[in-house]
Amino acid sequence: MVEIIFLTPFITGIIAFFLPKAISRQLLVGTGAIHLFLSLLLWKNRPEAIFENYFAVTPEGLLSLLVISLLFFLISIYTVAYLKESDIQKENIFTGSMILFLSTMTMVTLSDHIMVMWIAIEATTLASAPLIYTHRTSASLEATWKYVLICSVGIAMALLGSVFITLAMDIGNVDAPLSFSALTMVAGQLDPMWLKAGFIFILVGYGTKMGLAPMHTWLPDAHSEAPSPASALLSGVLLNCAYLGIFKTNKIMHAAGLNDFSGTILIVFGLMSILAAATFILKQNEYKRMLAYSSIENMGIIAFGTGIGGIGVYGAIICMIHHSLIKSSLFLSSGNILLGYGNRFIENTGDMVKRMPKTFVAFFGGFVGISGFPPFGIFIGELFIIVGAFRTGHYVAAGIFIVTLCVIFAGFANQVMKISFDDFNKGDSKKTMGLKERDSMVWPQYILLLTSLVLCFYMPDTLYQTIIDAVTALGGGLK
Amino acid sequence: MILHPVDTILSLVLLSVLFSFGSSRLPGLIKVLAFQGIVVSMVPFFIGHDMNTGGIFFTFGTLLIRGIIIPMSIFIAIKKVAIKREVEPIVGYHASMLCGLGLIVAATYISRQLNIPSISDYKLLFPTAIALLVAGMFLLMARRNAIAMVLGYIMMENGIYLVGTTISIRARHIVEFGILLDVLAGVMIMAIILQNIKRTFDDVDTAHLRTLKE
Numbered sequence: 001m002v003e004i005i006f007l008t009p010f011i012t013g014i015i016a017f018f019l020p021k022a023i024s025r026q027l028l029v030g031t032g033a034i035h036l037f038l039s040l041l042l043w044k045n046r047p048e049a050i051f052e053n054y055f056a057v058t059p060e061g062l063l064s065l066l067v068i069s070l071l072f073f074l075i076s077i078y079t080v081a082y083l084k085e086s087d088i089q090k091e092n093i094f095t096g097s098m099i100l101f102l103s104t105m106t107m108v109t110l111s112d113h114i115m116v117m118w119i120a121i122e123a124t125t126l127a128s129a130p131l132i133y134t135h136r137t138s139a140s141l142e143a144t145w146k147y148v149l150i151c152s153v154g155i156a157m158a159l160l161g162s163v164f165i166t167l168a169m170d171i172g173n174v175d176a177p178l179s180f181s182a183l184t185m186v187a188g189q190l191d192p193m194w195l196k197a198g199f200i201f202i203l204v205g206y207g208t209k210m211g212l213a214p215m216h217t218w219l220p221d222a223h224s225e226a227p228s229p230a231s232a233l234l235s236g237v238l239l240n241c242a243y244l245g246i247f248k249t250n251k252i253m254h255a256a257g258l259n260d261f262s263g264t265i266l267i268v269f270g271l272m273s274i275l276a277a278a279t280f281i282l283k284q285n286e287y288k289r290m291l292a293y294s295s296i297e298n299m300g301i302i303a304f305g306t307g308i309g310g311i312g313v314y315g316a317i318i319c320m321i322h323h324s325l326i327k328s329s330l331f332l333s334s335g336n337i338l339l340g341y342g343n344r345f346i347e348n349t350g351d352m353v354k355r356m357p358k359t360f361v362a363f364f365g366g367f368v369g370i371s372g373f374p375p376f377g378i379f380i381g382e383l384f385i386i387v388g389a390f391r392t393g394h395y396v397a398a399g400i401f402i403v404t405l406c407v408i409f410a411g412f413a414n415q416v417m418k419i420s421f422d423d424f425n426k427g428d429s430k431k432t433m434g435l436k437e438r439d440s441m442v443w444p445q446y447i448l449l450l451t452s453l454v455l456c457f458y459m460p461d462t463l464y465q466t467i468i469d470a471v472t473a474l475g476g477g478l479k
Numbered sequence: 480m481i482l483h484p485v486d487t488i489l490s491l492v493l494l495s496v497l498f499s500f501g502s503s504r505l506p507g508l509i510k511v512l513a514f515q516g517i518v519v520s521m522v523p524f525f526i527g528h529d530m531n532t533g534g535i536f537f538t539f540g541t542l543l544i545r546g547i548i549i550p551m552s553i554f555i556a557i558k559k560v561a562i563k564r565e566v567e568p569i570v571g572y573h574a575s576m577l578c579g580l581g582l583i584v585a586a587t588y589i590s591r592q593l594n595i596p597s598i599s600d601y602k603l604l605f606p607t608a609i610a611l612l613v614a615g616m617f618l619l620m621a622r623r624n625a626i627a628m629v630l631g632y633i634m635m636e637n638g639i640y641l642v643g644t645t646i647s648i649r650a651r652h653i654v655e656f657g658i659l660l661d662v663l664a665g666v667m668i669m670a671i672i673l674q675n676i677k678r679t680f681d682d683v684d685t686a687h688l689r690t691l692k693e
Contacts, residue, residue, distance in 0.1 A: 115656055122659055129666060138677055145670045149628065152663040153619065156635055159657060160612075163643040166650045170597070178649070 002049040002057060005038045005065075006106040013099030017092055024095040025080045031099050032073035035106070039069040043462070049110070053177050056112035059469035063317065064244055065109040067324045068237045070451070072102050074444040075236075078332050079229040081440040085339050088227065094134050101127040101233060108241040112179045114162050117245055118155070121209060124238060125151045131230040132222050143218075143225035150218040154208025158245070161201030165252075168194035180248040184473070187255035195253070199262055202249045203269070209242035211299045212269045213276035220280070223292035224344065228335025231288065235295045236328030240320055243302060250306060251473045259309060259475065266307030267397055271404075273300025278404045282411040286344050288334050290415055291327065294370055297408055298323040298378075304401060305385040306474070308392055313476030315384030317467050322369070322377030322452050329448035330366035333359050336442070337419070340435040346415055350422035358437045360420060362445035367416045369452055371409045376449075377456045482602070485525045489603040492518050493583055496614045499634070500575040504564045505557055505626055509550050512630050515611070516545030519637045523644045523651065526601070537655040541640065544661050545633060553626060553668060560675040567623035575621065579614065586610040598645050608645075611638030625671045629664055636660050 012031045016024045043062060049055035079098070088094055104127050107120040125148065133144040166178065171191035176182040183190070208215040223231045246266075253262040277297035284290040298319065305316030336359040341349045352360045369376035382405070389398035435441075455463075471477060482490075492515055499511045520542040523530065530538070556562065568575065583606065590605035598604050611634055618631025636657055643654030 115653060119656060119659065122663070125663065126666065138674065141670060141674050141677065145625070145667065145674070148663060148666050148670065149619075149632070152632060152660065152667070153616075153635070155663070156632075156639060156657075156660055159654065159660070160639050160642065162653050163639070163646065163650045166653060167595070167646055170647045170649065178653075 006103045009099045009103035016096035021091050024092045028076045028095045032076035036069040036073045039065050054113040054116045055110045059466045061109040064240050071236050071328050075229050078444040097130040105241050114178050122155050132226045134227050140225040143221040147218045147222040154205045157201050158205025161198045164194050164198035183252050184255045187252050206242045206245040210239050211296045213273040216296050220289045220292040224288040232328040232331035236324040254474050263307040266303045270300045270304030274404045278407045308388045310388050312385045312388030313471040313474045315381040319381035325448045325452040326366050326369040329445040332445050333363040340433045342434045349419045350424035352420045358442040365449045486603040489607045497579045500579040501572050513550035519641050526645050566627040570621040608638050608641040629667045
């Protein structure tokens with residue numbers, strides 16, 4: 001019964017639309033808890049799907065699923081506190097869309113059929129559009145419009161890519177179901193030219209959703225306009241879901257022996273994203289946009305690592321997991337900052353270390369983690385990717401990679417220092433804070449950061465084995 | 480060489496691409512898109528593949544949505560809500576037309592190189608599909624009016640539908656899901672309507688404030 005795990009939130013999500021405020025908040029947390037329980041059960045038992053042509057439990061899917069579940073549960077606890085503090089109209093639409101969003105993302109992680117995955121990724125766009133429009137201002141409407149338009153073009157490209165893959169099947173006279181696992185098995189017989197074309201279109205299509213430059217333009221707007229819990233979900237898990245589509249298509253390419261081709265393209269897109277993020281992060285004046293650009297950077301790192309292959313793929317998966325944990329905690333903290341200072345510009349914040357000490361610990365910890373300092377996992381992931389790049393002889397790419405990461409660190413650090421230590425009063429009047437720090441608005445962040453920290457020193461065997469299973473299909477591993 | 484009937488109507492579609500590049504006002508553009516939607520979704524009936532009931536259902540569904548429902552709803556939208564009728568070009572009309580001509584030539588040249596066996600009887604099929612796809616992208620980028628952008632997006636969808644539905648049965652099953660893309664187009668149209676309503680209300684509000692002051 002694999003399907004039950006996305007059907008449950010689907011049903012509760014629809015119910016949440018019709019419930020009064022208080023109950024729909026509880027339903028949000030309840031669904032999160034049930035979902036976490038179900039995905040742990042799934043992780044332990046690994047059952048077969050009922051519709052086995054369409055759904056399958058794959059190692060990379062399991063990894064994303066567990067991340068989604070954990071994140072959603074913690075974010076839902078935060079959301080309840082956040083909703084009490086902020087004035088969001090039509091709250092049941094917000095909670096309902098959050099739960100439906102969870103359902104569609106779960107479907108992405110479990111889908112094995114190319115078209116089921118496509119439908120699920122499209123459904124994530126539909127479910128998340130109301131989340132971005134939550135504040136109902138014209139700026140948020142513009143962000144939603146941009147998000148839907150750009151992602152729709154992307155999803156149309158992915159559809160064309162899928163058409164080309166069927167063409168590769170027809171020309172190669174392959175008779176197999178149109179699922180990722182079946183196609184990986186018969187990849188050698190597919191027509192290479194059309195398979196390449198299909199890969200490019202799918203990469204561009206899902207890459208739009210993943211936030212790879214130059215298709216990333218929707219991402220900063222959407223992340224800064226959405227309420228912070230929704231931004232945390234968008235950045236923490238939606239981007240991973242889109243990456244999953246690319247990862248699985250890359251598996252077919254690898255099995256067909258075209259990994260040099262796909263790797264080069266991934267490296268180019270990855271580097272472009274990191275460079276784009278570096279240019280925009282340096283002169284950023286809004287902290288949520290800064291975090292969004294950092295997401296683009298990390299997606300670039302992941303794409304780069306996947307393109308490098310070998311130990312780099314392992315590093316990419318490690319980066320993916322830790323980026324989700326740390327970045328979602330950062331976005332949740334940014335929600336506290338927004339409520340506290342009532343302003344989204346960096347220059348109107350400051351002195352967080354005294355004014356919001358608990359949030360400061362979470363935000364600063366997250367900053368240290370996301371910029372790749374040891375003891376956090378991103379450090380290990382980036383190290384593996386760099387080692388992998390040198391081993392495969394991508395010296396120039398590795399050089400650009402390292403230099404750009406340093407630039408991003410400098411820009412990021414500069415802004416974080418301003419928020420944390422700059423003088424807030426700037427003159428005579430004593431400004432007051434709009435938020436008293438509740439415990440339930442900081443400890444979800446602490447747990448996320450702690451999880452990332454613990455995973456660095458101690459990784460359970462089953463988790464390690466699953467990562468290895470996922471990356472061996474791309475020729476990756478720890479050797 | 481005798482043209483296949485499919486090629487004859489497709490040549491009209493190619494002309495409509497040029498027409499859409501040259502049209503300066505929304506109603507004309509909407510009519511062009513409705514025409515394209517109807518023709519493109521009828522093409523599968525003339526291509527040799529077998530059609531089952533589901534296929535016929537989907538083809539008529541696409542025809543209904545792209546040829547009638549979406550154009551009609553946009554028409555009603557621009558009538559009820561005050562949306563600007565000009566498409567507000569970033570690239571001028573004459574330059575657009577020139578790009579369109581170049582595009583059609585390039586599309587024909589590229590599809591000669593590709594040589595897909597299953598549709599080699601239909602000379603204009605693949606060129607039209609590529610032309611629609613790129614022309615849609617062009618309208619998306621070279622027009623400022625939001626409705627014109629949605630129309631460009633629908634033109635892109637038409638191109639994808641034309642490729643998928645004709646190459647093989649398997650590909651047709653895939654592009655039948657393209658109907659779901661129209662849901663996204665619908666969401667976009669709704670966003671535009673919302674934005675305009677919002678703007679109208681804002682205007683009303685400021686006018687109201689001014690009258691109070693006097």
